[in-house]
Amino acid sequence: MGMTRMPRLHLMAAALVTLAAVHAQNLTGRWTGPATTADDGQEMTVALTQAADGRITGTIISPRTTDTITSGKLEGNHLTLEAERPGRGGGEPLKVTYTGVLENGKLSLTLPVVNFGGRGRGGRGPNNAGNPCETDGGRAAAAAPPPGRGRGNQQPQVLELTHVSTEVPPPPAPRPALVSLPMPEPVKANGLARTPPMGWNSWNKFRNQVSDKMIREMADAIVASGMRDAGYIYVNIDDTWEGAHRDAKGNITTNNKFPDMKALADYVHSKGLKLGIYSSPGPKTCAGYEGSYQHEAQDAKTWASWGIDYLKYDWCSASQVYDNTQATMAAAYAKMGNALLHSGRHIVFSLCQYGNLDVGEWGARVGGNLWRTTGDISDRWQSMDHIGFDLQPGREKYAAPGHWNDPDMLEIGNGGMTDEEYQQHMSLWSLLSAPLLAGNDIRDMSPAIKAILMNKEAIAIDQDPLGKQAVRVAKTETSEVWSKPLEDGGVAVGLFNRGCNSAKVTARWSDVGVSGSRAVRDLWAHKDLGRMSGEFSADVPQHGVVLVKIAR
Secondary structure, eight states, X not given: OHHHHHHHHHHHHHHHHHHHXXXXXXXXXXXXXXXXXXXXXXXXXXXXXXXXXXXXXXXXXXXXXXXXXXXXXXXXXXXXEEEEEOOGGGOOOEEEEEEEEEETTEEEEEOOOOOOOSOOGGGOXXXXXXXXXXXXXXXXXXXXXXXXXXXXXXXXXXXXXXXXXXXXXXXXXXXXXXXXXXXXXXXXOOOOOSSOOEEEESHHHHGGGOOHHHHHHHHHHHHHHTHHHHTOOEEEOOSSOBOSSOOTTOOOOBOTTOSOXXXXXXXXXXXXXXXXXXXXXXSBOTTSOBOOTTOHHHHHHHXXXXXXXXXEEEOGGGGGTBOSOHHHHHXXXXXXXXXXXXXXXXXXXXXXXXXXXXXXXXXXXXXXXXXXXXXXXXXXXXXXXXIIIISOTTOGGGOBTTBEEEOOOOOTTSSSSOHHHHHHHHHHHHHTTOOEEEOSOTTSOOHHHHHHHTOHHHHHHHTOTTOOOOEEEEEOSSEEEEEEEOTTSOEEEEEEEOSSSOEEEEEEHHHHTOXXXXXXXXXXXXXXXXXXXXXXXXXEOTTOEEEEEEOO
């Protein structure tokens, strides 16, 4: 009898130990921690309710989305959470899985890797497929984009969260009704950007790795390389500089990558350069950092006090608070246009809303100096080709001194295209009177890339004071001719080959708007070609360009 009781007692004790362990690891409450390992500018919150039978429900609130937990289980110290994420554009919910490990009162949470097809911010970028003239040659792997949001081939991210509350979390608040606004009164022009802005932006190459140290080094490199003297003046910090919270007075703050923004601005200014920054009219930026919603005037004054000279204002989460009408979008941008105008400092205003709702019709009205015309560019010839050749015709009527169409930043030097393709990129952007914002590592440029970015004759076309944007005057299946009138009475002409083989391309005087005998100069060969009548022809390599100036 005594021997029989002993195993039973052991079993009862083991069960009590198991129950105690489960109770000790009850997950109910809020778990919070940094949402990125790059900086301390974001927070992740996991709000859980664990029922007596072990069932787990709740929400996972990241800087960019709120996922609803549909089921969860805890086995030992291993946690699995199945969740649903709102579908893009109102589509079907996306099912995602989080896994975690409980250890020493901490939850190490592994985030799901979600591939949205490599699209850029706003989900409106062009197809990022490789070069159609390349079978492989190893370039696709060599030119893979660096890690960052909206890109494929990401590694799972692991975050460490702390159990900050054991109370049963309330259900998430319902999303408020979208705000509708009337078309705003015109914002007074700020008188800036009489020629397209030139400079450098951090996003294309570095994404969330941008820091104070990097910006200082880039400013030094812009001066040392000769880029400043070539006209590249703005050093622009893109997303991920912001702090996780505003201060007690509601002021925007910086994260640990940028300890003193005013000191950084002073350093950049000491180099004869200007400093740019990034925000959103929504509550969060595209990367999930603090936006300017309901703090427009306050943020503008903060940036002015720091010494900021340029603002890129990205729609992002504004779609979660504003309705999708032209009047509302224009009014949201006009709020910041007016705020910058009254900030006490001259700040260039760059609108980034992917060309939606006919932005060219109202971009200048809201105080914009430039406005994006498309989704994000990528370092692939197809992306540049589609944005430049297919999506810009017809927009030339909106370009003028102080107000420019922006087909997105330059990818020159990031490794995904050939030098000929980068020449085509630089030539087309210059003819388009586009902002020239380099996006490569200025600290490490090959002589060929330097020569492309600092071709003073191409830059002169872009910066021509007349401020006219080129128009396409001739087109075949694989070639195009673009023509841009210049202040001195001459005409800049681009002969482009979009095909996979070398081709002869002809610019006819009747197409480009000139007549008689004209002197022609090749702006890449930096050579006078003599006088010609009626037309000019050139053999143009695959994905290449011949850029010429036809004299008055």
